[in-house]
Amino acid sequence: MPLLFNSLLHQAEIAPEDVRLLRHQDNRATKGRTPYALWRNDRSAFELYQSIHSLRNRQVLSSRPLWASFVGTPARETLFVGLYRVRSVGPMQVDTPEPINDRILAAEEHDLYELEPDERLADLAGKVVIEWGRGARSWAQRADRQNKSILEVRADFKEPEFPGYLALIKKLSEVEELPPTWNVALSAARGVYLLTCPRTREIYVGSATGAGGFLSRWQEYVRNGHGGNVRLKARDPADYQVCILQVAGSEASDKDVIAMENQWKEKLQSREMGLNAN
DSSP states (O other): OOOBHHHHHHHTTOOGGGEEEEEEOOTTOOTTOSHHHHHHHOHHHHHHHHHEEEGGGHHHHTTOSEEEEEEEOTTSOEEEEEEEEEEEEEEOSSOEEOTTTOOEEOGGGEEEEEEEEOGGGGGGTTTEEEEOOSOTTOOEEETTTOOOEEEEEOSSOOOOOOOOTTTOEEEGGGGGGSOHHHHHHHHTOOEEEEEEOTTTOOEEEEEEOSTTHHHHHHHHHHHHSSTTOHHHHTSOOOOOEEEEEEEOOTTOOHHHHHHHHHHHHHHHTTTTSSSOOO
């Protein structure tokens, strides 16, 4: 028999009909400032983010006294991050930068909510993963009508384990939100990586040789979209998939890594049928 989120509410003597479920995952966020990243790294900015909402959501958000807040994680999970008692303050009085991207939110177009953490589920924040279901775009739902299945209850909040260099597959847009332990591993390693264009399926073989390893090289693509490559610079920006083809040994020189890169270009024919120009 599956464990359900409403069971946790009942155990805490919370009526599900009093709870609005909110799932925060915002595609407008700049790199490194998604709701999940703010919750993990800047809790005050996260609280501000979820306290400001468009006027069109007034009826939905002000109809329940409690919010159960969740965030979408880089691992595509839905993680419970807290229960809040909610009071509608009314229209926002001053224009305010949005915490996820610094876009100015017009006061006359947004409501402000006063949120107070409810301690009844505080010990479960960052530990409960639920199945949100197909309606990911339906970010605000009623708990009494959507009894979510619990996929995992963790002893403590923890980042996903590093999968290993050759098993790592990410989009460049996800690089800025990798767990700190992953960043350490990727910064310490050099070698050959592969970019795949999501639109055309063309590939690009590159190498990481400098300080900061794979992470530093990929962050360069995140910053400018092309990493200095001529063919990538001439194309429309894309959220390339990135993976590692080969990790260089600690004794390998930069010349050795370049030789590995050239060998992979020949194997994959990325000059003839891909995006490599050199």
